[in-house]
Amino acid sequence: MPNVRAKPTLRRRRLGGALKGFRGTLTLEAAATAMGWDAGKLSRIENAKAAIPPKEIRPLLTVYGITDPEIIGALEELARNAGKQGWWQSYGTVIGGGYQDYMFLESDAAGIRVYCPGIIQGLLQTAAYARAVNTATTVTRSPDEVAALAEVRQARQAVLTRPGKALKVWAVIHEAALRQQFPTQPQVMPNQLQRLLDLSEMTNIDIQVMPIDASPHPGMAGQFDLISFDGPWPTVVSLENLRGGFFMEGDDVAVFEAAFERTVAAALPVDVSRETIKTIMKEGAPQ
Template identity: 60%
Template sequence: MPNVRAVPTLRRRRLGNALKEYRLEAGLSGEAAAFAMGWGESKISRIENAKARIAPAEVSALLGKYGVEDAETIRALENLARDASKQGWWQTYGDVVALSYTDYLTLESDAESVHVYTPSLIPGLLQTAAYAREIIGATAITRTPAEVNALAEVRKARQAILTTRAEGPPLKLWAIIHEAALDLRSASQPGLMRDQLRHLLDVAELPNVTIQVMDLHATAHPGMLGLFEVVRFPTPWPTVVNLENLRGGYFVEGTDDVKVFENAFERVVAAALSVDDSLVKIKKIMEGTGRDSQH
């Protein structure tokens, strides 16, 4: 059977980065680590650069050479090596799902929790199918109608993670949505937002979902600069921040940079309405009895 070139997937990149950090902490060069394992000189470099596969048993053996003894850490890295080449359900959509989006879906599927602030739209994990098509059609300006429909399907399929997951409990979601995002008008679908707001109230009943609304008259806060998501993982994986623009998403990593966004989210939480008041606000807008619907 011919050798298959290893694809540098996000999981493989994260595994390589983690192994490199432990090697450096052990004070070993790549050549010394390879020698200790009885490997060729270049294998460590290829593993760390996500260009070579590494088996779970090799991961534990390598960590032993690095002096890593924590069982939870070893098990986590073994699991990542085992899942590094696993194909996500979104792979069936082919090139419609851009590489940056594929990376985010991988992060989301591995995450323990997501904290998101959205100033102008409903977060993807909380969107109805009709709302998703409306938003994707308006923002994915280079996409064909068929691709818009496919991306809307992907967005809806993502939401299963809030109620069931093959491995581990459902994702914990904390979403803070600006009040302006609750008052979108659609000329072609008059009932679009009523259905979307009803969906928010329904999903808010899940024990793992927290929804807050940022009032129009809220005090100044860090979220005024735009959408951001803080994605957290089980130990030992570091937190990642996702930022988005018209060309897709990109990640912020590194303890100091991530901490800025974690602190920012805490301040956004403090500036937003309480959970109970947020649900009352959503219900009033949905029923057309709030100030926001009287145009």
């Protein structure tokens, strides 16, 4: 059967990269011959330009000497889901390719650790806060696009209550982000702070506040997300700016792992953070 042509989705790119890594020093030609394929087919699979059926994962990994059932199962599952569309793709061009890739990672992830110096992480936002922040930061977006982006952020939060596999979130939020005001929408921040308090009661969510008078720490360099996965998949770092986001893997991840540990150490403990959020709410309440 001719190999299926496929779009190079993020999942397919991750699968192809993993298979190429497991091939190791075995040549493309030798691996393809062992499978009864031509080298072009295997090359297309590794470069995410062709699909590989889940049933062919185990025989291919056997050629590579990989027999670990956890690895085989994880790659079979990724092959099974590689071509699936995310619900967010119905929003079309409103969501850029980098953001779509982030949501693919988020939907597959087991946990996310994030440092938020200026904006509360999207998974923790209320709809009103999301609209206000998107209006302020997405300088080229129309009102309709801003509303759509806010809808997406709300829909993303379903991963927090996924049956049997709720996403674990560990967020360190700078106090300055909690004291942000929206003068024309005075209820935005009180409702957002209450949302954080409600979320902090969930067993899969830890929220820490970075006080304004904290000791210097690596998070001062800017926001970053550490996205981790079950099984053999390595952690991915996500960085973002006004022009979009990009991802880092490999040796760079260890730098951000260490940076997050040091950032956490400079932040307030979880229980003290809850009380700090309550205090900020009281200070902002009408007298």
